[in-house]
Amino acid sequence: MELFSNENQYFNLPNAELIYVPSFLSSHEADQYFNSISETTNWRHDDITVFGKTYKQPRLTALFGESNKPYGYSNITMYPEEFTKELETIKEKIEALSHVSFNTVLVNLYRDGNDSNGWHADNEKELGQNPVIASLSLGQSRPFHFKHRTIKEERHKLLLDHGSLLIMKGEMQHYWLHQIAKTKRKISPRINLTFRKLVDA
Template sequence: MNLFSEEKQHFILPNAELIYVPEFFNSQESDNYYRIIKDETNWQHDDITVFGKTYKQPRLTALFGETNQTYSYSNITMHPEAFTKDLLNIKSKVEKFSDETFNTLLINLYRDGSDSNGWHADNEKELGKNPIIASVSFGEERPFHFKHRTIKDERHKIILEHGSLLLMKGEMQHYWLHQIAKTKRHIQPRINLTFRRLVQV
């Protein structure tokens, strides 16, 4: 089920609240940020361990932060770099719109359709209770699938477009899973900026 039309949407689901803005950044801004981030980021290609098996993560990543606090998931520990001027500009606009503050940014580069992110939740202890995640997309659009952990009929999809913003709020990271699935279609790269707030644990 695709919940969203072409205009800004605010949707409340069981244990979750989402806001999707298709053209949060205009076409020129989006093209410029896509090029700068893709070319100037020090991308990592880490090993990931899932269900006891270790393999190369099917995407590239980078971490930026206001402090030196590390971020860990799936047996990967990332050390942040300082925010660049462009990333700070993006963060400022996201914070103004969302009325939230973020101190950490995890960026994913999906190089083609074989790069993906399997079913998961952003529920690490460092994110605290009911974290708010702000997701900005540049480049190729990709479907964002999400499903409730226990309510089987609650399965949805949003097409994350070039320059769009998705806010995930409420209890979503505890009650829902989400993914970016593989596709056999020949597609261009996508960059996904996920702003979050790390807390001391």
Template sequence: MDLFSGEKLIWKLPDAELIYIANFFSNHEASNYFERLLEDINWQQDEIKVFGKTYQQPRLTALYGESNTPYSYSGITMHPNPFSKDLLEIKTKVEEETQHHFNSVLLNLYRNGNDSNGWHADNEASLGIHPVIASVSFGEERYFHFKHRQLKNERHKVLLQHGSLLIMKGAMQEHWLHQIAKTKRKVGSRINLTFRKLI
């Protein structure tokens, strides 16, 4: 898929709908948020188990929310910090665009091309059936890969730009997997905010 700056693109795919807005935040806004979040967020690096072996997760993460409700995924249980002023500002703008209320945000810090997030779906029971996930990107551009679980020809990628918003809707988390792959290119840091509603 080729994306052009400034466009709002909508894809109605088998079992999913994606919306991408390249310049959801201006370059100035996005750069300011990136610098402040990099400094102010309580970043952590959790351990994950893969085939019985324990590894450091290949990125830093943080959870913020409206309540003390924890969020568990891939054997990790995270406990939220209260929303900061910046996160509330970002959340309000995302909610206005999506017409959807979010009570939690999982942040990822990809420090360089070695940091990644393997194939997965945001399909935890705490997110409910067919959740809306809104993903904001600040910093270095990285490719977002997604593929259908059964339809082998349905495999795509989108370059997530600085200040962009990607919205995943419909049955995507049930029928599709997505990832941020490692890259050998020399790339800087990227902060990703994935807004969601825990039930």
């Protein structure tokens, strides 16, 4: 598995485009947002059903949006809270860089190495064709694994650092899978904000 350097910022892969901005936020900004979001968010711990088995999702989540339009994945339906002032500020900063508008953010809290997100794609019908996903990382650095659905040698990982931004574009959500894997190492919490645009299905 290839490990991309954090110095690289643009990856043009088969059926996908990735833009990685290592220092999208300063350390001070990232620290402030991490502390505030972790303390003020109404975290959910939903049940998730995979292959007929139901168990607690291995992370905490929250959804914020500009409307009451629900968002669903893995048999979970979430109704958003209104954007907070700080989430709106982050969104506008990402929109200015990406030239893409977003109306929803899914916030994930990975409490330790046991929390994870299995192989998946953000390809729900609410996201439309070729969605752009902007992923902001706060807290503990975690490897982001991604692999092509059909090209076996296209399998990579990228370390997502505190205050970094990863933008996934093009056909990535249709041709690639990604995950945040479990680790046995003792690590600190991580918060991930994935901005997206829900459309009329």
